[in-house]
Amino acid sequence: MGMKTGWLGMAMLLGLLVGCGDADEKAGAAGNVVDARFLADNTAWREQRKNELVAADGWTSLVGLHWIELKSHFIGSGPASGIKLVVGPPKMGMITQQDGRIFFTPERGVDLTLNGEPLKGRVELQSDRDATPGVIGFDEGKGALSVIERGGRHALRVKYADAESRTQFVGLDYWPALESWRIEGRYIPHPPGKTLTIVDVIGVANESPNPGAVEFERDGKTFLLEALGSADGPLFFVLADRTSGHGSYPAGRFLDAEAPRDGKVVLDFNRAYNPPCAFTPYATCPLPPAENRLDLLVEAGEKAYAKPIKVL
Structure with a gap:
């Protein structure tokens, strides 16, 4: 999860310093001496942090977590689905669990991919605990469905590029x-x-x-x-x-x-x-x-996220 940035050239340094933010400018005005290179490097880190969050498959695109409880579930956004997704085709296919393994059979005629390749038949889905997790793509690449394993249980994780949490970040x-x-x-x-x-x-x-x-x-x-x-x-x-x-x-x-x-x-x-x-x-x-759990006031780093207010 780490994010590393190298030293920036002087030309980029000046550009980054312009966008450091009001809070850092106030810190300088208050008498705290801030090294220009440190400040520029930190600004670049913040920018990379934001870009990773709002990437098409970043955390702000996460719209669903569905536990696989039965031996088989039909999944999709339609009303007949045992696991109902908030996005995607009305009928996507069937999820089956067998001896701790997860299999997916796509609905006939639905345009899906598995790790970027066309998905046409029944496949085993590797979870996030495996070396190569399986990611099912849908809605022309906007959606991504994968399997996670937590405490011996499996769940479907759903991401969507047009999620409000991403588009209204x-x-x-x-x-x-x-x-x-x-x-x-x-x-x-x-x-x-x-x-x-x-x-x-x-x-x-x-x-x-x-x-x-x-x-x-x-x-x-x-x-x-x-x-x-x-x-x-x-x-x-x-x-x-x-x-x-x-x-x-x-x-x-x-x-x-x-x-x-x-x-x-x-x-x-x-x-x-x-x-x-x-x-x-x-x-x-x-x-x-x-x-x-530190008995220390760490007034540094990222503050609590102020989620957008929905207008009714």
Whole structure:
């Protein structure tokens, strides 16, 4: 989930600085010295973050999560469907589960694809836990249907490029970007094979690889964050702090970091970002473990998403 940007050329740097946003300008006016390169790099990160969210298959396009409960379900947007989709053909086909495997048989005459190729007959759909997940395309590529597995159960995930949550996306809001929130911490490795229990919003608990923790200081106090991932790769944090529900998303935020180097890890809280659940009710986001609930006011990074107001 990490997003990396390289150093920008001076010509691009000037252009990015123009669009840094009122909040960052106010931070400078308040006497906080912000390095131009840091500010430009952070602006580019924010732009990439937004582009990923509003991509045709980004999280803002997610419109459905349907659990596969029976041995077989007819699926489609029509009234006769056992699993009724909010988009797509009235009759799309039949989903079957057998011995933990999921199969799909398309309705005759419906124009569908599987991973970009024409879909004509019965196929097995690999889930998001497999090496090559199967994605069924419909409505000339606007729609995408796939299988996810959570706690031994399977569900259909539906994305649609014309979803209101995508077409009416109102943008992201951030606290001012400050270098003081880019903190170098001490990496504390755990014994090989250690895991941490992570519970998601649908109540499923998973044992996630927990290679170590990062100890850091802020406002004269010491804090600890447990990392997910692997010690020789990027680290991932699910955290909450005193802004959760008071400026930032109530269920917590995510943070990415580079692999430890010389026993150090840089935590850039300016790049703390909302989980997919902040934008759609159909995601299955992990929740912060008790170890990562900080008694700290992290006024940095992404604020709670202000969803558009529907006019009746």
